[in-house]
Amino acid sequence: MIDLRSDTVTKPTDGMRSAMAEARVGDDVFGEDPTVLTLQERIADLLGHDAGLFVPSGTMCNQIALKVHTEPGDEIICEEDCHIVNYETGAIGALSGANVRTLRGAGGIISADQITQAVRKGYYWEPRSRVLSLENTHNKAGGTIWxxxxxxxxxxxxxxHGLTCHLDGARLWNASVASGVALREYASLFDTVSVCLSKGLGTPAGSVLVGSKDLIQKAHRYRKMFGGGMRQVGxxxxxxLYALDHHVARLADDHANATRLATGLSRMNRVRVRMDAVQTNIVMFDVEGGDAIDIVDQCRQHGVAIVPFGPRTIRATTHLDVTTSDIDDALQRVTPVLDT
Ligand SMILES: Cc1ncc(COP(=O)(O)O)c(C=O)c1O
Known part of the structure; x- marks a missing residue:
């Protein structure tokens, strides 16, 4: 099976497993894991922030940040297809009691004017506009870069308008490698940024939230409250740390593979791909003459795993465990399904 469902399906490489086996560890709930402390400092520094917090998942990272930034009844402004609203099991309502105000984006991007117009005027009966949360790269828009x-x-x-700003940078690494814009140039715009290690960077788990010392101290408390305090997690x-040294620059290969895949798919009869949206490692495409779920099933029977992302929309993602020849192979395998 050529697995293009997500960049989260990767297995740790031998080098990564050796680094894990040799890690110095301690009880991180007591703040005594030296490897966690090093990782937190290194990522905070890379992103131009004072402090970092290692967290089990991207979802927990985003939700801790939103909890830190809001009180119940506050409102978060974001783009309508963003991950925090659509793919985090309603956690904003459940954990922060905050409202969301979603704005229609173009390729995941919303404008300064839209934001200005969405900010509440301050009447006491309205929710209080409190946070702007953006996503870079934008997953559902197809890995697009702001x-x-x-x-x-x-x-x-x-x-x-006095809003606090959070960035869901689960794939900020991809944005930076593809655009040439340094991580900290994006990240220093925001009060908090979450980045994932378990996506393009290929680790088994883990995300890091960065921000000021004060915000990260508050986040630390919520991490424990949400059940995310971990022990010998070095x-x-x-x-x-291994991924930062070995798996960032190579994201360019994933991006080239995604373009190769998108180009091949765009030549197939039943496929529509917006090539300008293929900017990193995600290929979002529409299918004609059939339902996305059925077509995904048929592709799986031909040895290619992809995921439905809408009634006629399918997502394919490139990653560490697929090579350029796997992409060529995948294109051949799906030809009987998609080029009819
Ligand atoms: C943009 C974005 N943010 C956050 C997450 C959540 O990460 P996790 O699956 O580690 O909770 C994902 C997961 O795919 C994502 O794509």
Whole structure:
């Protein structure tokens, strides 16, 4: 099976497993795991923030941040297809009691004007606009990258109205490698940023939330409350450190493979791909003459695993465990399904 469902399906490499086996560890709930401390400092530094917090998942990372930034009844402004609203099991309502105000984006991007118009006027009967949360790269839009100037404008508009700004940077690594914009240039715009190690970087688990010392201290408390305090977790942090050294620059290969896949798919009769949206490691495409779930099933029978992302929309993702020849092979395997 050529597994293109997600960049989370990767298995740790031999080098990563050795780094994990050799990790120095301690009880991280007591703040005594040296490898976790190193990882937190290193990622905070890379992203231009004061402090970092190692967290089991991207979802917990985002939800801790939103909890830190809001009180019940506050409102979070975000793009309508974003992960925090659509794929985190309603956690914003459940854990923070906050409202969401979703704005229709173009390729996952919302404008400074949209944000300005969405901010509440401050009447006491309204929810209180409190947070702007953005996503880079944007998953559902197809791994699209926020241009730095547009992102800067969006954050400035939010700041003019006193909003706090969070970035879901699960795949910020991909955005940075593809655009050449340094991680910290994006990240320093925000009060908090969450980045994932378990996606393109290929670790078994783990995300890091960065922010000021004060915000991370508050986040630390919520991590424990949400059940995310872990013990000798330097084993996982070591995988993260290994990934920072070995798996960031190579994301360019995943991006080239995604473009190759998208180009091949775009030549098939039943497929529509918006090539301008293929900017990193995700290929989102529409299918004609059939339902996405059925077509995904048929592709699986031909040895290619992909995921439905809408009635006619399918997502394929490239990653560490697929090679360029796997992509060519996958294109051949799906030809009987998609090129009829
Ligand atoms: C943009 C984005 N944010 C957050 C997450 C959540 O990460 P996790 O699956 O580690 O909870 C994902 C997962 O795919 C994602 O794509």
């Amino acid at each position: 241009p730095l100037d547009i992102m800067t404008g969006a954050v400035q508009a939010a700041r003019e 084993i996982l942090a070591a995988a993260g």
